[in-house]
Amino acid sequence: MTTSLKLISHKLCPYVQRAVIALTEKGVPFERIDIDLAAKPDWFLKLSPLGKVPVLVVTTEQGEVALFESNVICEYIEETQEGAKLHPVD
Numbered sequence: 724m725t726t727s728l729k730l731i732s733h734k735l736c737p738y739v740q741r742a743v744i745a746l747t748e749k750g751v752p753f754e755r756i757d758i759d760l761a762a763k764p765d766w767f768l769k770l771s772p773l774g775k776v777p778v779l780v781v782t783t784e785q786g787e788v789a790l791f792e793s794n795v796i797c798e799y800i801e802e803t804q805e806g807a808k809l810h811p812v813d
Contacts, residue, residue, distance in 0.1 A: 749806035
């Protein structure tokens with residue numbers, strides 16, 4: 724099963740950096756798309772009705788799913804990707 728990841732972000736958002744660090748530490752390939760939060764594109768508002776970043780778009784053979792909030796994104800990365808554990812077990 725092929726999965727691709729796109730991280731929708733803003734270059735100065737500290738919450739995005741959490742997801743970038745998790746993906747990088749796990750060695751997971753992803754595409755980063757920076758947007759201007761002052762002029763949010765329509766396609767982004769369809770993905771994120773609240774207009775907040777980060778958003779991780781997971782594309783699989785079954786379609787796309789958008790994940791919101793850096794904690795949720797990092798938890799998803801931890802649970803689905805190989806590599807060193809980034810969260811304590813307990």
